[in-house]
Amino acid sequence: MNLKGKKLPRSFYLRPTLEIAADLLGKTIVYCRKDGIVAADIVEAEAYIGEDDPACHAAVGPTERNRVMYGKGGHSYLYFIYGMYNCFNIVTEKAGFPAAILIRGVEPVYGEEIMAANSPDGTKLLTNGPGKFCRAFGLTCEQNGIDLTGNEIYLLDRGIRPSQIVTTPRIGIKKATDKLWRFYDAASKYASRR
DNA sequence: TGTTGGATCAACT
């Protein structure tokens, strides 16, 4: 494997969320599990920004669920949805301002056998969707609130440049569909939709 | 190719 790269520092996560969302494409997410390491390159992400964004979980104000979004950027935000899936987000911006970026699609680079073991038999694309990505990585609410500048979950800059960044409305929501806050690499088959 | 509904449950109204 080649997992060499520069770990993204706290300062990366304290910038404007839309800037970070675009920058996340091509970055590598690494999760050190008890049974091994899984890693994948981000190819799709969506921004959810502040209490004024009606689609953001923080639109209703602080609750127990969205608590970590109000914390400092550079932490994980995981939540359980539709009774069966988890979604992984990266908290951004300074403490007190609730914002996060949903990781919707990644390209596996290491630990494919662990991802396959976590996924239903026969699944080909294991990580082209937020629910599938979390299932393949084995991410659940137990990983909520983890500091991404630590050693369990972190992001790596391996110098990868996404070939074709496209901006679209966010997926699966009914509010604020006018905002083009979804970013993905159109050249990747691991983007959830085109 | 497109639309529909079931699975399954925590958070919120």
Place this chain on the structure above:
DNA sequence: GTTGATCCAACAC
């Protein structure tokens, strides 16, 4: 009691 930042199988064209 209702809904949702999902996914997939089963249909209708």
